[in-house]
Amino acid sequence: MVVSGAVDSTAMADAIRLQNVSKTFGATKAVTDLDLAIPQGALYGFIGPNGAGKTTTIRMIMSILFPDTGSLEVLGHSSALAAKHRIGYLPEERGVYRKMRVGPFLTFMARLKGVPEADIAPRITRGLARVGLADADRKRCEDLSKGTQQKIQFLAAIIHRPDLLILDEPFSGLDPVSARSLREMVLEEHARGATIIFSTHVMSHAEELCDHVVMINKGQKVLDDPVASIRQRYDPRIIEFEPLDPDADLSPLDAVPEVEQVIREGRGCRVVLHEGASAPAVIPRLAISVPPARIEIARPTLEDVFVKTVAAV
Amino acid sequence: MKNILLVAQREFIATVSTKAFIIGLLFMPAMIGTAAIVFPRLLNPRSFKTRGAIVVIDRSERAMRDVKAAFLPERVAERREATARLVLNQAPAAIQQVAGRGSAQMATAALGAAPDVQVIERPATADLQSQKAWLLAPDTTPHLAVIVIQKNAVVSSDRSFGSYDSYVPSNADDRALNEIHLGLQEAIVNARTRERGIDRADVEAIVNVPRMPSITVTRDTERATVRGINQLLPMAFVILMFMGVMTGGQSLLQTTVEEKSSRVMEVLLSALSPLELLTGKMLGQFGVSMIVLGLYIALGGAVLVSFALFGLINPWLLPYLVIFFVLSYLTYGALMVSVGAVVNDMREAQGLMMPLMLLLTFPFWVWFPMSMNPNSAFSVAVSFVPPINSFAMLIRLTSTAPPPWWQVWISIVVGIGGVMAALWFASKVFKIGLLMYGKPPNFATLVRWARQA
Numbered sequence: 205m206v207v208s209g210a211v212d213s214t215a216m217a218d219a220i221r222l223q224n225v226s227k228t229f230g231a232t233k234a235v236t237d238l239d240l241a242i243p244q245g246a247l248y249g250f251i252g253p254n255g256a257g258k259t260t261t262i263r264m265i266m267s268i269l270f271p272d273t274g275s276l277e278v279l280g281h282s283s284a285l286a287a288k289h290r291i292g293y294l295p296e297e298r299g300v301y302r303k304m305r306v307g308p309f310l311t312f313m314a315r316l317k318g319v320p321e322a323d324i325a326p327r328i329t330r331g332l333a334r335v336g337l338a339d340a341d342r343k344r345c346e347d348l349s350k351g352t353q354q355k356i357q358f359l360a361a362i363i364h365r366p367d368l369l370i371l372d373e374p375f376s377g378l379d380p381v382s383a384r385s386l387r388e389m390v391l392e393e394h395a396r397g398a399t400i401i402f403s404t405h406v407m408s409h410a411e412e413l414c415d416h417v418v419m420i421n422k423g424q425k426v427l428d429d430p431v432a433s434i435r436q437r438y439d440p441r442i443i444e445f446e447p448l449d450p451d452a453d454l455s456p457l458d459a460v461p462e463v464e465q466v467i468r469e470g471r472g473c474r475v476v477l478h479e480g481a482s483a484p485a486v487i488p489r490l491a492i493s494v495p496p497a498r499i500e501i502a503r504p505t506l507e508d509v510f511v512k513t514v515a516a517v
Numbered sequence: 518m519k520n521i522l523l524v525a526q527r528e529f530i531a532t533v534s535t536k537a538f539i540i541g542l543l544f545m546p547a548m549i550g551t552a553a554i555v556f557p558r559l560l561n562p563r564s565f566k567t568r569g570a571i572v573v574i575d576r577s578e579r580a581m582r583d584v585k586a587a588f589l590p591e592r593v594a595e596r597r598e599a600t601a602r603l604v605l606n607q608a609p610a611a612i613q614q615v616a617g618r619g620s621a622q623m624a625t626a627a628l629g630a631a632p633d634v635q636v637i638e639r640p641a642t643a644d645l646q647s648q649k650a651w652l653l654a655p656d657t658t659p660h661l662a663v664i665v666i667q668k669n670a671v672v673s674s675d676r677s678f679g680s681y682d683s684y685v686p687s688n689a690d691d692r693a694l695n696e697i698h699l700g701l702q703e704a705i706v707n708a709r710t711r712e713r714g715i716d717r718a719d720v721e722a723i724v725n726v727p728r729m730p731s732i733t734v735t736r737d738t739e740r741a742t743v744r745g746i747n748q749l750l751p752m753a754f755v756i757l758m759f760m761g762v763m764t765g766g767q768s769l770l771q772t773t774v775e776e777k778s779s780r781v782m783e784v785l786l787s788a789l790s791p792l793e794l795l796t797g798k799m800l801g802q803f804g805v806s807m808i809v810l811g812l813y814i815a816l817g818g819a820v821l822v823s824f825a826l827f828g829l830i831n832p833w834l835l836p837y838l839v840i841f842f843v844l845s846y847l848t849y850g851a852l853m854v855s856v857g858a859v860v861n862d863m864r865e866a867q868g869l870m871m872p873l874m875l876l877l878t879f880p881f882w883v884w885f886p887m888s889m890n891p892n893s894a895f896s897v898a899v900s901f902v903p904p905i906n907s908f909a910m911l912i913r914l915t916s917t918a919p920p921p922w923w924q925v926w927i928s929i930v931v932g933i934g935g936v937m938a939a940l941w942f943a944s945k946v947f948k949i950g951l952l953m954y955g956k957p958p959n960f961a962t963l964v965r966w967a968r969q970a
Contacts, residue, residue, distance in 0.1 A: 263952070266786070266787055267790075268783065268786050268787070268952065269952075285790055288787065288788055288789075291787065292787075293784070293787035294784075295780075295783035295784060295787065296783075297780045297782075297783050297952070297954075298780055298781075298783065298784055299779040299780030299781040299782075299784065300779065300781055300784075301531070301775075301776075301779065301781055302775070302779050303531070303535075304531070312523065312527055313784070313788065315523050316520055316523055316785075316788040316789060317788055357784065360784065361787075
């Protein structure tokens with residue numbers, strides 16, 4: 205197991221710092237000795253399967269739950285309660301006041317978040333227009349679709365232009381178009397300078413958005429690295445190969461000394477190399493053995509990395 | 518503090534702007550109005566008329582003439598007017614005044630149509646069984662009763678007079694039987710006095726000592742005493758407080774359950790601490806309860822003023838009503854919001870609400886004995902047991918024998934202790950329960966949460 209990115213006690217510019225944080229519910233250890241440091245301005249993905257401890261960690265960061273042991277710092281404060289007006293939060297268990305109209309709901313949330321009274325109406329108007337709901341101001345929340353409600357909830361989370369934005373499973377239940385729209389808005393917030401941490405159990409979402417990933421499994425951190433570094437570290441030993449002639453005999457590929465295994469898949473195959481073999485060096489030899497239509501190194505997905513990492517635990 | 522006020526404001530507006538609240542608010546006055554005006558008309562007692570025939574067998578052979586006279590229409594009318602006058606004499610002065618304008622005829626009219634009873638005379642030796650057959654025989658004129666005046670009903674050597682036996686069909690109406698009794702009573706007494714050579718009018722004048730309305734004297738004024746007020750006033754105050762507490766408490770429960778089930782709770786907790794949320798909600802619903810309480814007090818006051826009965830209320834009772842209402846609201850409200858925080862829907866809330874509802878309705882069970890004996894050991898004891906002490910003390914304060922001031926203030930101090938305990942419990946359970954979904958906890962689990970949090 206490789207765990208890097210441990211908390212550096214000298215770092216001063218971290219938006220979130222967790223040290224040896226543990227949380228237990230009855231006999232269940234939800235989070236165990238978690239260290240985490242998220243620098244300001246970063247876009248962190250917090251990934252792991254269902255029940256891994258992501259939501260518990262986020263709730264502790266938000267001071268909705270409190271750790272049994274360990275210390276925690278959010279935006280320079282020992283508790284998020286002291287910095288709530290600088291934090292935007294979209295919880296996994298999210299909702300709206302069903303009977304309230306969209307405008308008053310956002311106004312209420314903006315006031316709770318300390319937005320100056322004069323700024324509230326313009327921000328709501330702009331925000332609704334941004335998500336394509338310019339005419340939704342007078343609609344009751346219960347009359348909106350789930351996806352539209354989620355956009356409203358996201359607006360409520362960013363209406364006070366937070367320094368830190370925490371999104372717990374933000375894409376769950378969204379159709380592809382809404383998910384893309386939300387992804388764009390997350391990136392806009394990041395571009396504005398907000399530190400963003402979002403949890404997901406869908407690895408591809410983190411892969412698309414994040415520059416850094418924290419993996420958690422059974423309450424323990426199993427990975428904490430930049431996405432690029434993860435890809436480098438999990439150097440692929442697989443080459444995707446598609447022959448020029450669909451009916452070509454692929455057995456010559458097995459004859460290449462660095463090749464450990466050839467796995468047939470559809471019209472092509474996946475070539476697994478021996479440990480330590482260099483993929484760039486093997487590619488020309490494969491191409492000579494069987495003329496290829498396509499030959500490329502298979503990039504490891506976060507899912508691959510996760511499965512591999514968890515399997516190693 | 519700003520966040521607390523924001524939550525309170527939202528809670529207040531969200532509650533009072535609903536149709537359910539407005540309808541609920543107007544429901545009680547509408548119900549009282551219906552009970553006072555519409556309901557009697559719907560029941561329409563005036564439409565009832567005693568009409569039919571009675572068979573009279575006079576075994577004494579001395580009362581038949583008087584029986585016939587007692588059921589003559591003009592005599593029936595006189596008797597009814599006398600009854601109406603008697604009822605009026607016992608009514609409050611304001612009602613007497615209103616009725617006085619139209620004389621007792623108004624009240625007589627209210628008793629319904631005058632009875633029309635035809636008396637069928639049978640010989641003293643008539644066979645009772647054949648008369649019973651008559652009673653059940655169909656006829657256009659209803660057969661109301663067979664009356665057998667006993668042999669010693671009019672004359673008795675030892676003053677142990679007999680009376681009369683009556684035989685009635687299964688569908689006999691109580692009001693008709695009452696009219697028949699009044700007529701027979703008059704007839705038999707007339708017969709007895711005549712047989713003894715006594716003037717009945719003289720006897721009635723001698724034995725009649727009318728109960729005059731007493732005058733209640735206060736430091737500032739004098740007014741006619743209203744009987745029964747020592748029972749009605751405590752009940753009225755208990756109902757007022759119950760309405761206020763229930764309105765606020767029920768709304769707290771519902772809005773908390775709604776916030777939890779709509780998953781808006783965690784969104785709120787990202788901007789507020791659980792204690793701020795709890796305080797804001799309780800404050801908002803307190804405003805709602807005060808509107809209900811204020812409206813009903815104003816309505817009650819208006820009714821009392823219009824009947825010149827406002828002097829019945831000791832002005833000092835109102836501050837005590839407010840104090841004990843606040844104590845009750847905070848105690849029950851805190852407990853109800855705790856219930857709302859730990860359940861997923863209103864159906865689940867019912868089980869946990871049962872003990873609270875039993876406590877809330879407890880004053881209604883003990884209202885009568887307590888208002889009759891406000892200083893009994895039981896009354897004093899429950900005045901110091903929160904959360905029922907507020908209701909108990911209010912019953913005693915509004916009774917005819919209010920408790921000493923030190924008992925009132927000990928009860929208030931005990932009530933404050935109860936409020937603190939309830940708020941402490943609520944703050945702990947609220948914090949844990951808000952984000953708990955799934956099977957609702959039982960009472961033992963709630964106590965454990967309160968200890969752990």
